[in-house]
Amino acid sequence: MNTFKNKYEIKKTEDGVIFLFYCDLCYHTVSISGFNKDIHNIQLEAMRYFNMCHACGKWVCDLHYNEETMNCVECAPKKMYCYECGKEVLIHEKYCKNCGNRI
Ligand SMILES: [Zn+2]
Ligand SMILES: [Zn+2]
Numbered sequence: 001m002n003t004f005k006n007k008y009e010i011k012k013t014e015d016g017v018i019f020l021f022y023c024d025l026c027y028h029t030v031s032i033s034g035f036n037k038d039i040h041n042i043q044l045e046a047m048r049y050f051n052m053c054h055a056c057g058k059w060v061c062d063l064h065y066n067e068e069t070m071n072c073v074e075c076a077p078k079k080m081y082c083y084e085c086g087k088e089v090l091i092h093e094k095y096c097k098n099c100g101n102r103i
C-alpha cells in the first residue's frame, strides 16, 4: 500500500488537536480530530477522503480525481460536459468553447 503523504496542518483548539488535510490541487480541506490518536491512525482516517493518483502520487479530492483512470486531473483531465449543449469541456475551463455557457 502506498503511504499517505498528503500535506497537513496541526491546529490546537480548546478540545484538543485538529489535523487539517489538503487536496494537493486545491484548498479543499478535511479536518480530523486528533484527540488521543497517533498520526498514523489519523492519516489512515484522512486517506478515505482523498484519492491517490497512480501516476504522480498526489492525493486529491474527489473533484480532482479521474476515477476512470485512477489519476489526478492533472495527469488525466476529467471529462466533463457542458450542461447547455452537452459538448465535452475541460475541468479548468470556465466557459464552454462551443456555446459560451458558464460551467
Ligand atoms: Zn481538489
Ligand atoms: Zn497525477
Ligand SMILES: [Zn+2]
Pocket: 082, 083, 084, 085, 086, 087, 096, 097, 098, 099, 100, 101
Ligand atoms: Zn456548451
